[in-house]
Amino acid sequence: xxxxxxxxxxxxxxxxxxxxxxxxxxxxxxxxxxxxxxxxxxxxxxxxxxxxxxxxxxxxxxxxxxxxxxxxxxxxxxxxxxxxxxxxxxx
Amino acid sequence: xxxxxxxxxxxxxxxxxxxxxxxxxxxxxxxxxxxxxxxxxxxxxxxxxxxxxxxxxxxxxxxxxxxxxxxxxxxxxxxxxxxxxxxxxxxxxxxxxxxxxxxxxxxxxxxxxxxxxxxxxxxxxxxxxxxxxxxxxxxxxxxxxxxxxxxxxxxxxxxxxxxxxxxxxxxxxxxxxxxxxxxxxxxxxxxxxxxxxxxxxxxxxxxxxxxxxxxxxxxxxxxxxxxxxxxxxxxxxxxxxxxxxxxxxxxxxxxxxxxxxxxxxxxxxxxxxxxxxxxxxxxxxxxxxxxxxxxxxxxxxxxxxxxxxxxxxxxxxxxxxxxxxxxxxxxxxxxxxxxxxxxxxxxxxxxxxxxxxxxxxxxxxxxxxxxxxxxxxxxxxxxxxxxxxxxxxxxxxxxxxxxxxxxxxxxxxxxxxxxxxxxxxxxxxxxxxxxxxxxxxxxxxxxxxxxxxxxxxxxxxxxxxxxxxxxxxxxxxxxxxxxxxxxxxxxxxxxxxxxxxxxxxxxxxxxxxxxxxxxxxxxxxxxxxxxxxxxxxxxxxxxxxxxxxxxxxxxxxxxxxxxxxxxxxxxxxxxxxxxxxxxxxxxxxxxxxxxxxxxxxxxxxxxxxxxxxxxxxxxxxxxxxxxxxxxxxxxxxxxxxxxxxxxxxxxxxxxxxxxxxxxxxxxxxxxxxxxxxxxxxxxxxxxxxxxxxxxxxxxxxxxxxxxxxxxxxxxxxxxxxxxxxxxxxxxxxxxxxxxxxxxxxxxxxxxxxxxxxxxxxxxxxxxxxxxxxxxxxxxxxxxxxxxxxxxxxxxxxxxxxxxxxxxxxxxxxxxxxxxxxxxxxxxxxxxxxxxxxxxxxxxxxxxxxxxxxxxxxxxxxxxxxxxxxxxxxxxxxxxxxxxxxxxx
Numbered sequence: 002x003x004x005x006x007x008x009x010x011x012x013x014x015x016x017x018x019x020x021x022x023x024x025x026x027x028x029x030x031x032x033x034x035x036x037x038x039x040x041x042x043x044x045x046x047x048x049x050x051x052x053x054x055x056x057x058x059x060x061x062x063x064x065x066x067x068x069x070x071x072x073x074x075x076x077x078x079x080x081x082x083x084x085x086x087x088x089x090x091x092x
Numbered sequence: 093x094x095x096x097x098x099x100x101x102x103x104x105x106x107x108x109x110x111x112x113x114x115x116x117x118x119x120x121x122x123x124x125x126x127x128x129x130x131x132x133x134x135x136x137x138x139x140x141x142x143x144x145x146x147x148x149x150x151x152x153x154x155x156x157x158x159x160x161x162x163x164x165x166x167x168x169x170x171x172x173x174x175x176x177x178x179x180x181x182x183x184x185x186x187x188x189x190x191x192x193x194x195x196x197x198x199x200x201x202x203x204x205x206x207x208x209x210x211x212x213x214x215x216x217x218x219x220x221x222x223x224x225x226x227x228x229x230x231x232x233x234x235x236x237x238x239x240x241x242x243x244x245x246x247x248x249x250x251x252x253x254x255x256x257x258x259x260x261x262x263x264x265x266x267x268x269x270x271x272x273x274x275x276x277x278x279x280x281x282x283x284x285x286x287x288x289x290x291x292x293x294x295x296x297x298x299x300x301x302x303x304x305x306x307x308x309x310x311x312x313x314x315x316x317x318x319x320x321x322x323x324x325x326x327x328x329x330x331x332x333x334x335x336x337x338x339x340x341x342x343x344x345x346x347x348x349x350x351x352x353x354x355x356x357x358x359x360x361x362x363x364x365x366x367x368x369x370x371x372x373x374x375x376x377x378x379x380x381x382x383x384x385x386x387x388x389x390x391x392x393x394x395x396x397x398x399x400x401x402x403x404x405x406x407x408x409x410x411x412x413x414x415x416x417x418x419x420x421x422x423x424x425x426x427x428x429x430x431x432x433x434x435x436x437x438x439x440x441x442x443x444x445x446x447x448x449x450x451x452x453x454x455x456x457x458x459x460x461x462x463x464x465x466x467x468x469x470x471x472x473x474x475x476x477x478x479x480x481x482x483x484x485x486x487x488x489x490x491x492x493x494x495x496x497x498x499x500x501x502x503x504x505x506x507x508x509x510x511x512x513x514x515x516x517x518x519x520x521x522x523x524x525x526x527x528x529x530x531x532x533x534x535x536x537x538x539x540x541x542x543x544x545x546x547x548x549x550x551x552x553x554x555x556x557x558x559x560x561x562x563x564x565x566x567x568x569x570x571x572x573x574x575x576x577x578x579x580x581x582x583x584x585x586x587x588x589x590x591x592x593x594x595x596x597x598x599x600x601x602x603x604x605x606x607x608x609x610x611x612x613x614x615x616x617x618x619x620x621x622x623x624x625x626x627x628x629x630x631x632x633x634x635x636x637x638x639x640x641x642x643x644x645x646x647x648x649x650x651x652x653x654x655x656x657x658x659x660x661x662x663x664x665x666x667x668x669x670x671x672x673x674x675x676x677x678x679x680x681x682x683x684x685x686x687x688x689x690x691x692x693x694x695x696x697x698x699x700x701x702x703x704x705x706x707x708x709x710x711x712x713x714x715x716x717x718x719x720x721x722x723x724x725x726x727x728x729x730x731x732x733x734x735x736x737x738x739x740x741x742x743x744x745x746x747x748x749x750x751x752x753x754x755x756x757x758x759x760x761x762x763x764x765x766x767x768x769x770x771x772x773x774x775x776x777x778x779x780x781x782x783x784x785x786x787x788x789x790x791x792x793x794x795x796x797x798x799x800x801x802x803x804x805x806x807x808x809x810x811x812x813x814x815x816x817x818x819x820x821x822x823x824x825x826x827x828x829x830x831x832x833x834x835x836x837x838x839x840x841x842x843x844x845x846x847x848x849x850x851x852x853x854x855x856x857x858x859x860x861x862x863x864x865x866x867x868x869x870x871x872x873x874x875x876x877x878x879x880x881x882x883x884x885x886x887x888x889x890x891x892x893x894x895x896x897x898x899x900x901x902x903x904x905x906x907x908x909x910x911x912x913x914x915x916x917x918x919x920x921x922x923x924x925x926x927x928x929x930x931x932x933x934x935x936x937x938x939x940x941x942x943x944x945x946x947x948x949x950x951x952x953x954x955x956x957x958x959x960x961x962x963x964x965x966x967x968x969x970x971x972x973x974x975x976x977x978x979x980x
Contacts, residue, residue, distance in 0.1 A: 043136045046129050046275045074136050081132035081216070 004032030007064075013041045020051040029062040033089075039070030044078055052079070056087035067091055111287040120288060124217060124297045126276035127244035131216040133274040134242040139197040145239050145271040146188065152267035153184035153232045160228040160263070163256035168224050170411025175352035179229035179526075186517045186524045187236055191544050196241050200550070209553040214242040216299040218547070219292045221313070223305045225355040225411065225450060226526055227253035228260040230304055233526040235264035235278060241547040243299075244277045246292060248284040250305070293318060300547075304527045310535060321546055323527045324534050326357040327448040327477030328510050329469035331495055332373060333462070333486035334366035340507070341485035342376040345454070348509030350430050354451045355411045358481035358503065358514030358528060361448055362436070362455040362472045364465045370458045374433070382431040382454075383414070389423050390434040390445070396421045397453060398444040405449050414452040439471035448476055462491060466498055473499050478533030483510040502529055502539030516541050559867045563775040564730045565710050565816045566699075571739035571809055573801060578738065579607040582696060584643035586613040588636055590656040591647040592621040595702060600743055604647055604700065615639055621648075623724070624655035625717045626670075632659035633666075636695065646699045646734070647743075650706030653699045654714040657732045664691040670716060674725045676941065687729040699734035702743040704794075704807045705755025705842060707762065707815020709737035726941075733819070739812045741805040749795055752807075753910040754842030756791040759783065759811040760906075761845040765824035766817035767881065768856055768874040769945040770866035776821035777877075781884055783814035788885050788902065792909045825950050826852040828940035829958060832933045837921055846912045847919075850900050851961040853878060857896040860948040874947035904966050915965025926963050930956055 009023045020036075027034060034055075044052075059066045067089045071079070079085045112120075153160075161176035195201070201210040218238060222230045227249060238245045249257030261280040268277060281288055289309075293301050293316035301320040303313035310322035332341050349360050365373050374384050385393055397409045397417065409417055414432050418425040425432070436455045439446040445455040459465035473482060482501040486492050496504045503522060505513035516522030525541035538546065570578040587608055591601055601616055608614055617635050619628050636644070636659060644663075646656030661668050665688035677683035699709035708714075712733045716725040747755070763783035766776050786806050793803035826848050834844030857875040879895035882888075887902050889895035913919055916926060934955045937943070943950055950958075 045133050049129055049133065077135055078132045081135065082129055 005035055007034040009035070010037045011041050013043065016041065016044070016048045017051040020055045024055050024058045027059060027062050027064050031064060033065045033067050034059055035067045035069055037069045038072070038075065041075055042072055044075050049078070049082055049084070052084060056084065065089060112291055116288070117291060120291055120295070123246050123279050123281070124292070124295050127217040127246050127279060128297045130274040130276040131214065131244040134244065134277065135214060137197065137242055139195060141272060142197055142240060142242060143192070145268050145273050146191070146236060148271050149236055149239060149264055149267040150184045150188040152263055153236070154181060156263050157181050157184070160256060160260050163259055164228045164253065167256050168227060168253050168411070170225060171352040171355050176229070179226060179352060180232055182515060182518070182524065183229040183233040183526055184236060187233055190517060190524050191236070191240050194544060196544055196548060207555040207557050211551040211553055212241070213549040213551050215547060215549060216243065217297055218243050218245045218300050218302050219295070219298045220245050220247050220302040221289065221305055221309055222247060222249045222253070222257055224250040224253045225357070227257050230526045231257050231260035232264065234302065235261065235268070237544050237547050239268055239273060239277070240544050243547055247278065247280045248289050248292065249280065251284060254284065302527070307535070314535060321527065321529070321538070321542055322536055323529055323542065324536070325448055325476055326480030326528070326530070327472055327475055328358060328361045328481045328483060329472035329477065329499065330360045330363040330483040330510065331465050331469050331485070332363055332365045332369070333465070333484065333488060333491050334368040335487040336485035336507070337487070338369055338373055338376055342373060342380060344509040346377070346380055346382065346430055348511040348513070349454055350414070350452050351511050353411045353413060354449065356511035356515070357448070357450065359450070359511035360454060360483060361477070362439070362446055362457060364457045364459050364468045366465060367458055367460050374456070377431070377433055380430070381428060382433050383418065383423070383425040383429045385423070385432060385434045390436070392423065393421050393432065393434055393453065394444040397449065397451070398447065400444070403441055403444065403447060405447065405451070409451045412451050417451060417453065439468060439475055446472060446475055466495065469495070470498055473501065477501070479530030479536060479539060480528060480534060481505065481510055481514045483513070500531070500533045502531055503541070557867065561771070561773050561868065563773065563820050564712070564733065565819065566734050566737045568735070569710065569737045569739060569812065571812065572805055573741055575738050575740040576604060576607050576700060576742070579604065579698065580609050582643060582698065582736065583609050584612045584696070586615070586639045586641045587643040587645055588639060588641045589614060589616045589645045589647055590632060590652055590659065591616065591618060592652055593618050594621060595648055598746065600647060600702065603742070604645060613639065619652065619655055621651065623651050623715055623717045624658065625719050628655060629658050629662060629716065633662045636663040641695055643696045643698065646697065647702065649701065649703040650708040653701065653708035653734070654716070656697060656699065657714040657734070658716055658727065660695055660697045661732065663695060664693050666692065670725055670727065673729070674727055678944065687731045696736065697734045698736040698738060700738040700740065700743065701808070701812070703747065703751065703755045704744050704811040705758040707759070707811045709734055709739065710812055710815045711819045737812065739808050741801065741808045744804055744808055745799060747798065749798065752795050752798065753912065754840045755811065756787060756794065756807060756842070757846040757849070757907070757910065757912070758842035759807070759814045760787045760791070761826050761849055762818040762823060763787065763814040764849070764853065764881070765826055766814065766821040768877050768947050769821040769824055770864055770869050770947055771821040771945045773821065776817040779813045779817035780821070781881065783810045783817060784881055785884055786810035786813070788906060791906065795910055822945035823942045824852070824946035825856070825943040825948070827942035828937045829955065831940050831942065832937040833916070833929070833959065836929055836933060837919065839919060843912065846907050847916055847962045848958065849907070850904050850966050851958050853896070853900050853903065855954070855958060856946070856948050861951055861954065862949040864947060864949040869947070872947065907966070916963040917965065923963070930959050933959060
């Protein structure tokens with residue numbers, strides 16, 4: 002079972018800051034980063050950019066990113082900008 | 093709009109991108125990426141979110157209408173500032189008025205009666221090219237539509253209108269983002285070039301190209317391999333017909349043709365005027381400020397404003413004032429001249445002014461007749477204006493409609509100005525637009541005024557419909573012993589009894605006669621005891637006509653009753669073409685051929701059956717033999733159903749044992765097939781199940797004890813009840829197979845059915861290789877329905893499989909009781925002969941419509957197997973088992 006390196010509840014209002022903070026705390030090769038999106042109902046362009054940056058940093062540090070509880074409307078946005086392949090999704 | 097300049101610039105859009113630097117493609121990719129993100133974010137917006145953004149955008153457009161108009165005129169040097177203000181206002185206010193209450197997010201329409209929902213899906217990234225002639229208004233229009241539909245747009249304005257367009261984009265973008273639109277929702281290409289356009293038209297993340305402009309650009313858009321809205325040039329013909337209100341027409345044409353100095357591509361180009369009003373029309377034009385050119389002036393004008401090389405208008409004239417053009421050409425006109433009018437005498441290259449002229453020069457043609465006028469309008473329409481716009485002024489509705497029929501134009505404007513009329517929502521109820529779809533005539537995919545719905549993918553959510561069904565039987569059915577006495581209820585002046593010789597000989601006709609209303613003239617027509625031929629029908633109809641019969645009594649088995657049905661059809665509707673009416677169909681409600689409803693005669697048909705099998709007394713079918721062409725003609729329509737059925741067992745008491753068995757099993761097959769049919773309903777099931785129960789109980793008794801009144805009565809009822817089931821649920825594969833080999837080897841229909849029956853039950857009870865599409869049933873239920881039959885018959889069994897097995901065993905046992913042969917081989921048909929026949933039997937069976945309602949779609953190979961199982965015999969027939977055939 003993979004070790005959880007980061008577990009973060011994402012707050013829609015503070016998404017960018019939270020992701021930036023989480024990205025800074027990622028350490029190389031340390032298991033999974035789990036981001037709980039249960040309370041995110043909508044994502045904007047800056048949120049998407051932060052997600053992409055987070056995914057890139059996680060890639061560089063060989064950390065898997067797991068998104069939990071992603072609402073379907075948000076999932077569709079991630080799909081349209083081709084970000085879904087960068088994450089694992091769990092309910 | 094077409095200009096020589098536009099043609100030169102736009103036609104040769106390169107299809108490759110070698111001329112673009114990596115830096116440039118990076119820039120373009122960046123624009124698309126930004127738009128793509130915006131479009132993705134936009135998908136989360138609700139209708140309320142969108143509408144909250146659109147309104148302030150429209151207000152911003154209205155506020156800046158004059159500013160943008162001024163910029164456009166200064167930059168492009170085309171058109172009239174005041175008119176461009178109006179265009180900007182129409183593009184925002186009028187468009188808003190049209191779209192404000194329209195749903196463009198989520199469910200946009202619910203069609204309850206069709207169980208359909210229409211759901212909007214945005215396109216994503218649009219690449220939009222905008223023209224020099226209507227620059228800012230087109231941008232405003234497209235921005236408002238894009239936000240309403242949750243799309244992002246990358247604009248590529250005409251290079252000579254870039255500044256004003258980019259300002260329009262900026263104003264729209266700022267208003268949109270301020271009220272919540274996603275960042276990057278609009279962008280305007282910096283210094284757009286043709287290679288840029290080509291690159292973006294092919295970009296994988298661009299969803300739709302919206303190209304408003306010249307033919308080259310439109311063609312490039314459609315050639316890009318991307319979905320495109322490409323709208324292009326026009327050449328608007330106008331027919332000013334003699335009944336028109338001349339004053340209104342002339343004013344409307346001047347309003348339209350001078351609006352923004354004629355830059356709207358829907359504006360009038362050639363006015364074809366009826367001879368009777370020609371002079372009056374030209375005088376009116378003159379009175380209102382037009383200059384009518386003489387021959388010399390016309391030659392001068394055409395040489396100057398039309399390029400002799402290309403035949404297109406000269407760019408220097410586009411959007412200029414009439415007086416300025418006149419001065420340039422060297423014509424002497426009044427300073428305030430609104431319009432230059434040039435009489436022409438034909439259309440085409442020899443008449444240069446017959447082409448599109450986006451400036452206030454109008455060609456006029458004097459027509460000597462309506463035909464000539466329409467012909468010239470068609471010529472103008474085909475000289476570059478196909479699919480675009482046309483105008484007619486007339487009070488004659490017939491001529492207006494004729495004009496609409498012969499002219500190929502997406503917009504045919506009646507008694508109003510062409511350009512402003514085509515824009516919609518001012519003079520008529522057309523959808524307001526700044527992009528005119530020109531249909532295939534103009535190389536476009538639509539003739540619509542392009543609008544919000546062209547910016548959406550409209551998804552249709554189609555719920556499974558509970559298809560309406562039917563249960564149709566005769567109005568009146570009289571049954572049980574002496575039911576024939578009810579004949580006296582039916583008053584008739586003249587009755588024809590159709591029957592056959594044996595029935596007359598044994599006294600059945602006399603029994604019937606006794607019960608027909610007194611005072612009725614009764615005539616008997618005796619026909620052969622066989623499936624009716626055309627000549628038999630003809631003779632019967634002659635008798636009906638001769639006696640002017642108002643009632644037909646069919647007394648006999650299936651053949652006699654079928655004959656009577658067809659005689660009635662031909663008697664009531666002599667024009668009925670039987671071969672035509674026998675055309676094949678898949679669904680009774682959707683059949684192509686309709687039976688006649690016009691009747692010159694009326695006759696009640698009363699069917700009295702003398703066998704207990706076909707149930708023809710209640711069915712809508714009739715079979716006719718066409719000896720001339722050597723074929724059977726099957727007619728099927730509820731209008732063939734007898735009006736009254738009499739099911740009186742006294743007429744079957746003397747049936748021989750063999751006929752009792754054959755007809756009884758035919759009845760059982762009807763009921764079993766109707767029971768598992770894809771058209772089965774609770775109504776038909778009730779009949780089918782009851783008929784099956786009666787057959788299993790009473791057929792052996794009727795067979796062994798022919799004089800047993802109760803058994804005869806119940807079997808007679810069973811046949812009628814089963815027929816009511818299959819009249820509405822149809823039969824199945826058993827009948828298709830039995831028809832084929834029964835006809836080939838001369839085997840009685842009931843007997844042929846019997847030989848197939850156990851095998852077909854086992855076949856239908858197993859998992860289909862191929863399911864039959866059926867909106868009437870839910871899931872595969874044939875095996876369960878057979879199990880229900882087994883339960884009804886008290887055959888025992890715990891599982892569905894066991895119950896099916898028990899039903900097959902009970903059926904085989906019944907067939908043994910009735911002394912049926914166990915196999916086709918037992919009928920004396922050699923294996924070699926059967927082997928030779930099988931391919932043709934399968935082909936015939938496959939063409940038989942009977943199996944169309946079978947629960948399992950038979951493959952030809954499976955038909956071959958079934959024929960061989962029947963050949964080898966019942967001993968080989970096994971009910972479905974897990975080891976042999978997977979049960980459902």
